Amino acid sequence: MTALDAYETARVLADHGLDSDAVTHADINKAADRAGAQRPAGSDDRHTVRLALDAIGDVR
Template identity: 60%
Template sequence: MTAYDAYLTAQALADHNLTPDSATTADIDAAADHAGAARPATTHDRHVIRAALDTLADAR
């Protein structure tokens, strides 16, 4: 997973008003599919997506 994939996935989650605490693994996988990004393969990948989502939430 690239940083851009994490960003695209986080943006898709944010567009649906999900937060790092409320996004489930299934939500993250669906968001990645929706964004056309690679699905996270590891726990670390999901952590990076949650961190990106947190950053996006702070920017709003």
């Protein structure tokens, strides 16, 4: 998963009102699909999505 994939996935999650504490693996996979991004390959990728989601939330 690239940084852009993580950001685009996090953006979809944020648009649906989810935060990094509430998001599930299934949520991340669905968001990646909606964003047209690569799905996370493992826990490191999901962590990167959560970090991006936190960053987006801090900007809002």
